[in-house]
Amino acid sequence: MNPKKGSFIFKTDFFSRPILAGIFSFVFLLLIGSYLLFQRYQLIREAEERDMVNVMAQVQQNLNRSLKDSYSVALSMSFFINEEGEIEDFEKEAPLLLQRYSVVDVIQLVPNGVITKVYPYEGNEAVIDYDILNDPKTRAEALKAIVNKKMYFAGPFELKQGGTAVVGRLPVYRKDEFWGFSAVIITLENLLEQAQLEKLAGDKYLFQFSKIDYKTQKEKFFLQNNIKSEIQITETIVLPDGDWKFYIALKNPKVVYYELIPMAFFMVLLAGWLSYMIFLLFRQPIRLRALVTSQAGELAASELKFRTIFNQAAIGMVRVETTTGRFLETNKRYRELCGYTSAELSHMSFRDISDPSEISGNEKLMSQLLIGELREYSLEKRLIQKSGKILWIKLSVSPLWKKNSSGTTHIAIIEDITERVMAQEELMQKEKRYRALVENGAEVVTIFSKEGWTLYSSPSGEKLSGYSEKEIKSINLGSLVHPDDTKAFQQQLQTAIQNPKQPILGDPVRLINKAGEWRWAEYTITNLLEDPNVNGIVGNFRDVSEKKEAEINLTKSYQMVMEQNRRLLNFSYIVSHNLRSHSSNIQAILSLYNTTESVADRDDYIGLLSKVGEALNQTLDDLNEVVSISSNLDLNVQQLKINEYLDKTIDLIQVQINKKAAVIEREVPDEMVIEFNPAYLESILLNFLTNALRYREPERPLRISITGVQEKGKWVLIITDNGIGIDLERHGDKLFGLYKTFTRSATARGVGLFITKNQIIAMGGEVAVESKVGVGTTFKVYFK
Numbered sequence: 001m002n003p004k005k006g007s008f009i010f011k012t013d014f015f016s017r018p019i020l021a022g023i024f025s026f027v028f029l030l031l032i033g034s035y036l037l038f039q040r041y042q043l044i045r046e047a048e049e050r051d052m053v054n055v056m057a058q059v060q061q062n063l064n065r066s067l068k069d070s071y072s073v074a075l076s077m078s079f080f081i082n083e084e085g086e087i088e089d090f091e092k093e094a095p096l097l098l099q100r101y102s103v104v105d106v107i108q109l110v111p112n113g114v115i116t117k118v119y120p121y122e123g124n125e126a127v128i129d130y131d132i133l134n135d136p137k138t139r140a141e142a143l144k145a146i147v148n149k150k151m152y153f154a155g156p157f158e159l160k161q162g163g164t165a166v167v168g169r170l171p172v173y174r175k176d177e178f179w180g181f182s183a184v185i186i187t188l189e190n191l192l193e194q195a196q197l198e199k200l201a202g203d204k205y206l207f208q209f210s211k212i213d214y215k216t217q218k219e220k221f222f223l224q225n226n227i228k229s230e231i232q233i234t235e236t237i238v239l240p241d242g243d244w245k246f247y248i249a250l251k252n253p254k255v256v257y258y259e260l261i262p263m264a265f266f267m268v269l270l271a272g273w274l275s276y277m278i279f280l281l282f283r284q285p286i287r288l289r290a291l292v293t294s295q296a297g298e299l300a301a302s303e304l305k306f307r308t309i310f311n312q313a314a315i316g317m318v319r320v321e322t323t324t325g326r327f328l329e330t331n332k333r334y335r336e337l338c339g340y341t342s343a344e345l346s347h348m349s350f351r352d353i354s355d356p357s358e359i360s361g362n363e364k365l366m367s368q369l370l371i372g373e374l375r376e377y378s379l380e381k382r383l384i385q386k387s388g389k390i391l392w393i394k395l396s397v398s399p400l401w402k403k404n405s406s407g408t409t410h411i412a413i414i415e416d417i418t419e420r421v422m423a424q425e426e427l428m429q430k431e432k433r434y435r436a437l438v439e440n441g442a443e444v445v446t447i448f449s450k451e452g453w454t455l456y457s458s459p460s461g462e463k464l465s466g467y468s469e470k471e472i473k474s475i476n477l478g479s480l481v482h483p484d485d486t487k488a489f490q491q492q493l494q495t496a497i498q499n500p501k502q503p504i505l506g507d508p509v510r511l512i513n514k515a516g517e518w519r520w521a522e523y524t525i526t527n528l529l530e531d532p533n534v535n536g537i538v539g540n541f542r543d544v545s546e547k548k549e550a551e552i553n554l555t556k557s558y559q560m561v562m563e564q565n566r567r568l569l570n571f572s573y574i575v576s577h578n579l580r581s582h583s584s585n586i587q588a589i590l591s592l593y594n595t596t597e598s599v600a601d602r603d604d605y606i607g608l609l610s611k612v613g614e615a616l617n618q619t620l621d622d623l624n625e626v627v628s629i630s631s632n633l634d635l636n637v638q639q640l641k642i643n644e645y646l647d648k649t650i651d652l653i654q655v656q657i658n659k660k661a662a663v664i665e666r667e668v669p670d671e672m673v674i675e676f677n678p679a680y681l682e683s684i685l686l687n688f689l690t691n692a693l694r695y696r697e698p699e700r701p702l703r704i705s706i707t708g709v710q711e712k713g714k715w716v717l718i719i720t721d722n723g724i725g726i727d728l729e730r731h732g733d734k735l736f737g738l739y740k741t742f743t744r745s746a747t748a749r750g751v752g753l754f755i756t757k758n759q760i761i762a763m764g765g766e767v768a769v770e771s772k773v774g775v776g777t778t779f780k781v782y783f784k
Helices: 003-015 018-078 090-100 136-148 188-195 197-201 261-294 298-312 332-338 356-370 418-440 461-465 483-498 545-595 599-629 642-652 654-660 678-694 728-734 752-762
Strands: 106-111 117-119 152-158 164-174 177-187 205-212 219-221 234-239 244-250 316-321 327-330 377-384 390-399 409-416 444-448 454-457 504-512 518-528 536-543 638-641 663-667 673-676 703-711 714-721 766-772 776-782
Touching (some): 018 090, 018 106, 018 164, 018 177, 018 188, 018 197, 018 244, 018 261, 090 117, 136 152, 136 164, 136 177, 164 188, 177 188, 188 197, 197 205, 316 332, 332 409, 356 377, 390 418, 444 461, 461 536, 483 504, 518 545, 545 599, 599 642, 638 642, 638 678, 642 678, 673 678, 678 714, 678 752, 678 776, 728 766, 752 766
Parallel strands (some): 663 703
Antiparallel strands (some): 106 117, 106 177, 152 164, 205 219, 205 244, 234 244, 316 327, 377 390, 444 454, 444 536, 504 518, 518 536, 638 673, 714 776, 766 776
C-alpha cells in the first residue's frame, strides 16, 4: 500500500466519523450558547444598572429637597440679623421655623464663628460660645463655606453636645463684611430618613454613605453595609453641597446569575440534541454508502445522498425552472417556511409568494443568470406565507449547469432572517427616535473639548444661543459664560474632567446669546473623553431664564414687603408715642390751668397750650405725609436745621423741663444741617429728651447737654444726661429692643428707643450709647 495514500484515507475517515462531528458540533454550539448567555447577562446587568440609576435619582431628589429646605431655614434666620449685625426676634421665630421644616433638628446663629444663639436650648447648652473657626475639627469646612460664599454642609461628625449630625452653614454678610454663619443641624438619622433609604432599598438593594475626611483625606463610611464594587453592580451619586457620596448595590449580586441558569440549562440541552441530530445526519452517508454499494452503484448512491441532504437540510431549498420561475422541487424546511404542501407548490411559481413590488427585480436577475451575465446572486426579500404573514428571507441562487454552458433550472437556498431584519428595523427606529429627541428637544446637547471648543451642538442650541452649529464651533464655550459665573463653571468642568462618566450637575449660569442678552441655563456635564464614540465632554443645557427671573423678582418682592412692613410698624409707633407725648403735655397744661387763679398764669398756659396744639397739628401733618409715602421705598428727605427742631422740641416739653428743674446746655452750630425726614427727626429728639427727663436721678439736679460735631465729614448729635444710667453689661444687647424696659417706672413702655433706632437706620444713620449706672447716659446719633 502507498503510505501517502494510506495516510490520506486515515485522515478522511477520521474527520468523517459521526462521533467526532457530534463532539465538534456540541463544542461549537456550546460556544455560541455561551456568547448568547454573555449577551443576556449584559442585558440583565444593564437593566439592573438602570433601575439603580433611577433609585439613586430618587435618593438625590429627596436629599436635594431636604437640603433646599435646610437652606430656606438658614436664609430665613439670616433675616433675624439687622444691618447693624444685631440679632432680633430669634427666640420668637426659631420655634416656628423648626415647626415648619421638620428636616432640621437644631438651628444656630454664629457671629464671627462663635455660637451665641441655639434652638432648642435644652440639650445644646454645651455649644454656646463654641468658636468653630478656631477648632481644627470644624475650621476647614467652615472656611470652605466662606470662600464659596454659599451654604456648605459639613459632616457627618460627632457633635460637641453629643450625637452624629450634618451641619449646614450659610455665610452671612452685613455691609459687605462677613458677619458669621446661619447654621442648621440635621442628625444623621433624620437625614437618612429624609432620603428614604430604607424604603427605596427594600429587599433588593444596599446603600452606603461616605465622605472624604478633611484631616486624613480618606473616604469615611457611615453605614454598616459592606459594598465590594469589584463583585457587585454599583452606582454612585455625588452631592457637591457637602462633598458626599451615596453608593447603591444589589444586596445579592448573584441574583443576576440565577436568571441565567434556566437559559444555560436549555442551551446545554439544545446543543446536545442538535449534536445528536448532526451525529445522526453524519451517520447517514455511511449507511447510504453501504446501501448504495449493496444495491445500485455509485450514481444511485450520490442521488440518494443528495435527496437526503436536500430534504433534511435545516434551511429551505428549492429547485426552480429558470425560464418560468416555476417550482420543480422543494424540501421540507421550505414547505414549513411558506406554509404550502408539496402538491400545492408544484403548481406555483416564485411570483405567487413574492411581494408584487419585488417581482420585476427578481425576473431581471433570473434573466441575467440564464444568459450568463450572472453566475450566482443573493438578495434579501419578502416571502408571503399561505396565511398571509410576511417573512424576511435571504435568497441565494446558483445555476445547475456548468459555466459556459446552457441549462434550464437553478437551485435557491432560503434562510429565514425575519428576526434579524426586525431587530435592525427596531434599532433604526430607536436611532431615529433618539435623534428626533436630541434635535427637537428643549434641552441643548453639546459635545466640546476640555479646552471649551464645541465639537457638536444639537439644533435646539440655536434657540438658546442664536448661533448656528457652524458659528458655535468657532466660539469657545467659556467666553459665553458671565464673568461672575466663570469661576464656578470652570470648577464644575474640572470636577467632570477628574470624574469620567459621572454626570456633574452645576448651579445655573448666565450665557450670552448672539443678540447680546444674558440667559440663565441649568447644565449637566459628563466627561466622555475616553469613550471612542464621543471623544469629548457632553454638556446638557436647559434655558431656565423665566424660572430664575421669577426667583429673583420673588426675592426683591419679599425684601420690599419686609421694608414696607418695617416702615408701617415705625409709623404706628410714631402715632402711638408722639401723640401720647402731645396729649400728656396738654393734660399737664390743663391741670396747671385749672389749679391756678392768676389771670396772667392762665394766659401763659393758654399760650403754651396753643404752641402744643400747633405742634400737634404739625406732627399730624408730618404723619399724614408719612402715610402718603408708606407704600414707597423712598422717604421724603429735606434739608433740616438741627437747631430749629431743637427749639421746637424744647418748647413742646417746656412745662416738663420746668417741673423737673432741668438745665439744658446746647452747643449745636447753626451750620449743622442734615438730610432727614422731618417727622423722624422730631420723633428722635422728643424721645431722647423726654427719656432724659423721665429717668433723672432724684438726688441731684438734672443737666442735659446737647452737642453737634463733625466726624469724618459726617454730623454727629451727642445728647448727654446725668440721670440714673443703664447697666449695659446686663441690658446692652436688649437696649433698643421692642418692649424692653430697664427700670421699674410705671410709665416705661420699651417703645421709644426701638422707634428711634429704626428711624435712624431707615435714614441711613447709626446710633451708639455709653452709660453707667448712677452717672448718666450719652447717646450719639451719626447722620448719613
